[in-house]
Amino acid sequence: xxxxxxxxxxxxxxxxxxxxxxxxxxxxxxxxxxxxxxxxxxxxxxxxxxxxxxxxxxxxxxxxxxxxxxxxxxxxxxxxxxxxxxxxxxxxxxxxxxxxxxxxxxxxxxxxxxxxxxxxxxxxxxxxxxxxxxxxxxxxxxxxxxxxxxxxxxxxxxxxxxxxxxxxxxxxxxxxxxxxxxxxxxxxxxxxxxxxxxxxxxxxxxxxxxxxxxxxxxxxxxxxxxxxxxxxxxxxxxxxxxxxxxxxxxxxxxxxxxxxxxxxxxxxxxxxxxxxxxxxxxxxxxxxxxxxxxxxxxxxxxxxxxxxxxxxxxxxxxxxxxxxxxxxxxxxxxxxxxxxxxxxxxxxxxxxxxxxxxxxxxxxxxxxxxxxxxxxxxxxxxxxxxxxxxxxxxxxxxxxxxxxxxxxxxxxxxxxxxxxxxxxxxxxxxxxxxxxxxxxxxxxxxxxxxxxxxxxxxxxxxxxxxxxxxxxxxxxxxxxxxxxxxxxxxxxxxxxxxxxxxxxxxxxxxxxxxxxxxxxxxxxxxxxxxxxxxxxxxxxxxxxxxxxxxxxxxxxxxxxxxxxxxxxxxxxxxxxxxxxxxxxxxxxxxxxxxxxxxxxxxxxxxxxxxxxxxxxxxxxxxxxxxxxxxxxxxxxxxxxxxxxxxxxxxxxxxxxxxxxxxxxxxxxxxxxxxxxxxxxxxxxxxxxxxxxxxxxxxxxxxxxxxxxxxxxxxxxxxxxxxxxxxxxxxxxxxxxxxxxxxxxxxxxxxxxxxxxxxxxxxxxxxx
Numbered sequence: 046x047x048x049x050x051x052x053x054x055x056x057x058x059x060x061x062x063x064x065x066x067x068x069x070x071x072x073x074x075x076x077x078x079x080x081x082x083x084x085x086x087x088x089x090x091x092x093x094x095x096x097x098x099x100x101x102x103x104x105x106x107x108x109x110x111x112x113x114x115x116x117x118x119x120x121x122x123x124x125x126x127x128x129x130x131x132x133x134x135x136x137x138x139x140x141x142x143x144x145x146x147x148x149x150x151x152x153x154x155x156x157x158x159x160x161x162x163x164x165x166x167x168x169x170x171x172x173x174x175x176x177x178x179x180x181x182x183x184x185x186x187x188x189x190x191x192x193x194x195x196x197x198x199x200x201x202x203x204x205x206x207x208x209x210x211x212x213x214x215x216x217x218x219x220x221x222x223x224x225x226x227x228x229x230x231x232x233x234x235x236x237x238x239x240x241x242x243x244x245x246x247x248x249x250x251x252x253x254x255x256x257x258x259x260x261x262x263x264x265x266x267x268x269x270x271x272x273x274x275x276x277x278x279x280x281x282x283x284x285x286x287x288x289x290x291x292x293x294x295x296x297x298x299x300x301x302x303x304x305x306x307x308x309x310x311x312x313x314x315x316x317x318x319x320x321x322x323x324x325x326x327x328x329x330x331x332x333x334x335x336x337x338x339x340x341x342x343x344x345x346x347x348x349x350x351x352x353x354x355x356x357x358x359x360x361x362x363x364x365x366x367x368x369x370x371x372x373x374x375x376x377x378x379x380x381x382x383x384x385x386x387x388x389x390x391x392x393x394x395x396x397x398x399x400x401x402x403x404x405x406x407x408x409x410x411x412x413x414x415x416x417x418x419x420x421x422x423x424x425x426x427x428x429x430x431x432x433x434x435x436x437x438x439x440x441x442x443x444x445x446x447x448x449x450x451x452x453x454x455x456x457x458x459x460x461x462x463x464x465x466x467x468x469x470x471x472x473x474x475x476x477x478x479x480x481x482x483x484x485x486x487x488x489x490x491x492x493x494x495x496x497x498x499x500x501x502x503x504x505x506x507x508x509x510x511x512x513x514x515x516x517x518x519x520x521x522x523x524x525x526x527x528x529x530x531x532x533x534x535x536x537x538x539x540x541x542x543x544x545x546x547x548x549x550x551x552x553x554x555x556x557x558x559x560x561x562x563x564x565x566x567x568x569x570x571x572x573x574x575x576x577x578x579x580x581x582x583x584x585x586x587x588x589x590x591x592x593x594x595x596x597x598x599x600x601x602x603x604x605x606x607x608x609x610x611x612x613x614x615x616x617x618x619x620x621x622x623x624x625x626x627x628x629x630x631x632x633x634x635x636x637x638x639x640x641x642x643x644x645x646x647x648x649x650x651x652x653x654x655x656x657x658x659x660x661x662x663x664x665x666x667x668x669x670x671x672x673x674x675x676x677x678x679x680x681x682x683x684x685x686x687x688x689x690x691x692x693x694x695x696x697x698x699x700x701x702x703x704x705x706x707x708x709x710x711x712x713x714x715x716x717x718x719x720x721x722x723x724x725x726x727x728x729x730x731x732x733x734x735x736x737x738x739x740x741x742x743x744x745x746x747x748x749x750x751x752x753x754x755x756x757x758x759x760x761x762x763x764x765x766x767x768x769x770x771x772x773x774x775x776x777x778x779x780x781x782x783x784x785x786x787x788x789x790x791x792x793x794x795x796x797x798x799x800x801x802x803x804x805x806x807x808x809x810x811x812x
Contacts, residue, residue: 056113059145064105070096074106083548084523085530086587090607092651100527116147123154132157148232148335149225156223165219168212171201176209177216181305183312189213190311210315217316218323221305222331230300231328235336238292241266243277246287253285266290266340271347272701274340275511290336297324345512347701349520351730352506355699356521358735359505360528363671364490365451368423371416372485373440374455374477375432377401381409384481385420389538390489392471393420395478400432400439410443417445424448426488428455428480434681434709449673451488452709454697457495458483460502466542467497492532492668496525497542505698505735529591531667533605536574536592537567549587554580570598571608593664600625604663606656613643614656629660674738676709683710683748689762690743694755696733704733706741706755714753716741721757732757 057075061068073094077087084107088100095103123141127133137153144150168174176196180189193206193213203209221227242263245253250260259277280286291297301320306313367388374382377400385394394416398409416422425445427437429452440450461467462479471479486494500521501509509517529546536544536558544555554577561577562568571589574580580588590607597603601611617638618628628634640653659665677692679685686708694706697713703721705713716739721732733739744761745754 052117056110056117059113060106060109063109064102066098066102066106067096070098071106074098074103075110078103078107078110081583081587083526083587085527085548085591089530089605089655090590090609090652092655093649097651104523116150119147120144120150123150127154127157130157149229152225152228155228163219164212164215168215171198171203171212172196173203173209173212174216177213177220180210180213180312180315181217181220183307183310183316185308185310187310187312189315214315214319214322217319218327221301221320221323222327224304227301227304227328228332230304231297231332232335234292234297234300235266235290235332236339237267238296239266239290239333239336240264240292241269241274241277241340242289243280243286246285249285253280253283256280256285259286266336269340270701271344274344275348278337278341278344279511288337289333290340291329291333294324294329297329301328345516348506348509348512349517351700352509352517353520353524354730355505355735356500356503356524357528358737359454359503360492360495360525361532361668362491362736363669364492364666365424365449365488365671366490368489369421370424370426370485370488371413371420371422372426372428372453372481372488373398373436374428374458374481374484375400375430375436376477377432377435379477381432381436382475382477382481383412383416384478384485385416385422386482386485386489388489390482390486390493392474392482395474395481400435406439410439413440413443414445417448422448424488425450426453426485427451428453428458428484429707430455431711433711434676437676438681450675451673452676452695453484453488455480455484456504456697457498457502458487461494461498464497492528493540493543496529496546497540500525533591533593533664533666536594537562547588547591549584550580554584568594568597570594571602595664600629600663604629605659606663610648610652610656613648613653614660617643629663632661635660672738680709683712683746683751683753686710686743686746686753688743688746692741692743694739694741696735696737696739699729699733699735701729704729706739708741708753708755710753712751712753714741714743714755716755716757720744720755720761723759 053075057071058068060066060075061071064071073091073096074087077091077094082091084100084103087095087103088098092098098106120141124133124138127137127141137157140153141150144153168177173196176189176193179187179192189210190206193209196209197203197206203212240263243259243261245256245260253260256276256279259273259280262273262277264273277286277288281288298321301324302317305320306316369388370386370390372384372386374384376382380397380399383394383396383398384392387393396412398412399405400409417425422445425440425448427433427440427450433452437450437452458480459476461483462476467476467479467483471482474482483494483497495503501514501517506517526546526548529543530548534543534547541552541555541559544550544558545552547555550558557577557579558574565576568574571592571594574589574592575582575585586609590605593604594602599611601608601614606614614625614628618625621628621634621637623631623634635657638657640650640657643653644650674693674695676694680690680692692708694708694714696704697707698705701718703715703717705715707713716733718726718729721729726732739757741755741757742761743753744756746752747754
């Protein structure tokens, strides 16, 4: 008989089965993680060891390892507790070691866990346990009432046979509650058939109006959407709603009675009474708490996934690249803050212009012309906050030749402006000027600028304040690290914040790199990084492939080829009798390379193919090419919109219930999931992504609440009746009504999908 594998190997075997990844690949990945290798490094440079697992698989292995280690730690604590109290038997130890989940482990421990004084404890102290066991046996012809007479003892506060039976039932109720099979059966019932319901607390109808959709709601818990779960939880937490999650009681009792009731006789009746009491008082509430925690965990995982995917799209948005930029942070009362940046994003000039009033507007136009001319501006970035459309309109009216005008998201700019990072960069500048600089830099390179901001402040999530902040931070940090390392970092120009996200570095080493760079000048080759204080061989191994040195001594330093592979590339060049530069420049030379010829015990085909792909486009930026976008002319405010308008827009946020779109009116409109496509949409993220440009149709307006309902369908009004539709699928214009009357009629009339829009908009606003 083979030995029981050690806990670590057992966990790896379990992970292999759960993730459907061969055990050898899981073992190799776990080993690399234990040695301190980062996820990007493992996925990019250790493909032979892991079988080419991508970052998603490596993260899944890492996270599951952490969870199983926590389970093992709890297992060890339970064994220690049982041992110290002389309760551990070989059979119990086996059950503890074999429990596959935290819930089942706690079920095993429940009967032995130190607990507060319970009804069952008090009944046992009165000597009623034998009576309880007698009743549970349910022997034929046994009479519980007669048996109970022998336990009457006024000195023990057992005044009658009924008192004795009540105490015995308390003991039976606890036995049922602590039975592992009973808890497993109830857990399965709650998971499969529980109904998630909510109702408003009397007197809270007005105070909890934002939760109106949940005043009387119910749906199967197993299929409840994450955003609805979080909304109900918030309503309950704020004292407006009552939340329940349980199956029909009769079904639960039927399962328990089948397990514990052996006969239809007086003893059986006593057991039924005990089961009903135990379920209502002990087992049911325990299972409901467990289910609610499971629902919360599932909802949080969904919300974290939404946030992470949106953040990735935002970070990987196409950069304009090194251009001279004039950045404008718009404003009415205090004016527009203006900042001129060079191609590296360094601040050259800042000032204020005012766009309100004829004289001020003319002066602003003259100032802008002067700045564009003096600083040879190539692009103008306008923040998308208050007064953005008015500012954009002024800039475009000046018709600068060969200067592109771009609306840039301000999300998180105010957080950056007040941060320690901004104070260190611009200690003598006002917060608003720092914001303008950030807007301009976002246009040049969104990734380099956004890494300076806490990802949670960028605002592309849903219910982000209702979920586990540690879990959210870990997930978003993974996204930032993944994006930074996939793009690569220019070591001679990168900020400390950008360098800190590089594999193997972190804030301390990033600061050391910048300090060394400032003291000794630009790095000429990757090997010089080893001269940086505290940057040893291990950190160099993890980071070097993701750091770029352009125009350095070795052309490979500008690529993603890892220094450990330099000898292999040099051998390729030697075999072809050419220089490294020729190998990179000449496609025909590379085509003469036979990858199989360079396979060895250390290097396999995956790495060789990666090297050849990198030589073809060394240091290639994986982000898409920049394309300028413009909103529709003449549309600046909600009042400029009409139902039926078809407009260009930019996706600003994607949630489980739809996507929010900026159409240039300061209020993002909602494309509800039901309006995202002509076909059924299960997941909005399969249809759109943050920063994507789309064409939408206005299908509903609520001017009082500042809401816009949009559609991406070919014919969003197809569901309206013939009398309601015009020849082109829009609401028919009624005879004798002019354009303004028609617009008012459309706004005043009940609009399709407004209710769905309102509900979804409220859900996002709660975060």
